[in-house]
Amino acid sequence: MKDIFTIEIKNDDIHLASYLANIVSSEHNTKAYSHTLTVIGQAITPYLLKGVLDKLINVFSPVSAAFHHLHQQMGDDAIEIRGQVINAKPEQIKSLLGDVSDAYNLDVGLQTSRPSLSEPGLLVMDMDSTVIAIECIDEIAKLAGVGEQVAEVTARAMRGEIAFNDSLTHRVACLEGVPIDHLNQIRDSIPIMPGIQTLLKHLKANNWKLAIASGGFTFFADHLKARLGLDYAISNTLSVKDGHLTGKVEGEIINADVKARTVKALSEKWQIPSRQTVAMGDGANDLVMMAESALGVACHGKPLVNEKADVAVRVGSLHSLLYFLDK
Incomplete structure (x- = not known):
């Protein structure tokens, strides 16, 4: 799974890799996270991803980011952002995720743990x-x-x-x-x-x-x-x-x-x-x-x-x- 910081993706608003590098400090321990935020959609731009994170800024602090291992295999963009939930109740986060989905026509999910595709389920x-x-x-x-x-x-x-x-x-x-x-x-x-x-x-x-x-x-x-x-x-x-x-x-x-x-x-x-x-x-x-x-x-x-x-x-x-x- 490629580190998203190394991938050159540009649009008129902002360079995705540069944007993520600015909000995710290299000094962070990338294993120190409690939640995974998954963002799924068609042709996700840096502008859209910034909008998602801005709407969640008061409840979610990013630590690292990468493409999902199935990224673009099925014609979608899928990005995983690992981080910490800060001072937020589950019902508050669910409401925010719904607002994000409506605002940007994306699917978003925040999980503490996830079943593994590679194991029988x-x-x-x-x-x-x-x-x-x-x-x-x-x-x-x-x-x-x-x-x-x-x-x-x-x-x-x-x-x-x-x-x-x-x-x-x-x-x-x-x-x-x-x-x-x-x-x-x-x-x-x-x-x-x-x-x-x-x-x-x-x-x-x-x-x-x-x-x-x-x-x-x-x-x-x-x-x-x-x-x-x-x-x-x-x-x-x-x-x-x-x-x-x-x-x-x-x-x-x-x-x-x-x-x-x-x-x-x-x-x-x-x-x-x-x-x-x-x-x-x-x-x-x-x-x-x-x-x-x-x-x-x-x-x-x-x-x-x-x-x-x-x-x-x-x-x-x-x-x-x-x-x-x-x-």
Whole structure:
């Protein structure tokens, strides 16, 4: 990994190497840091990086800086800045990071420790609006003519305003009588999120286990497990009779607690240390499994999830998760 001080990068505002050399004293012990600030984006300039650090100047003191080891391999710029957090509470920092992301259209994350890409690990992913770009239940509801009614309940559940079990039971009841052919139509045209294939490819190459834990439905989760080559998938089973949905869910509802149990159970099954576990999602229903994991990643998440997750991908594709991993 090249030292960023030795790389000549210029623009009309400031020379990046000179700027960093000015703010990072050569007398510092580069190993004396408590946090790693990761900055990810397209064509990051010295001006943008200076803006990031200026916004964080009261809470973060840089010690050293370098390009992430995957820098530009996937078409992004990714910079790691190591340093110390000064006189700041976690909630204050999370708010500042959100402001930085909005101001410069970059992804930024501040971590005390990071799972290692080169060691076997476990990634457990939400499905709807995370691995795929839709909420399947909302799409079924549209075809059934109750789209607006169901979508509103979905949105409230993802924001954490109503209990997930209650919201799921209510929404599925609205689907009574929907023919299975409707589900086939949605499954065949399902939009997979940009960056997921790159993310999974790199993790598989480093012997990571990959799983979906979803409050959605087996009809779609099992399809994605096979299509993406995942190791495991758990989701809700829709009751079917005579080729039509009955409006009920069979068995235990896969809620936030079940998702968290899944992370723990799979890590034990595959003998993966807890420090090598990652959970990724977008809704309030994913926060418990994020808390169970060493690294919780919000992906284009609801405001509450961005605030509570360890790091948030607000701008980039799903492969941006890789930049929050160590070597």
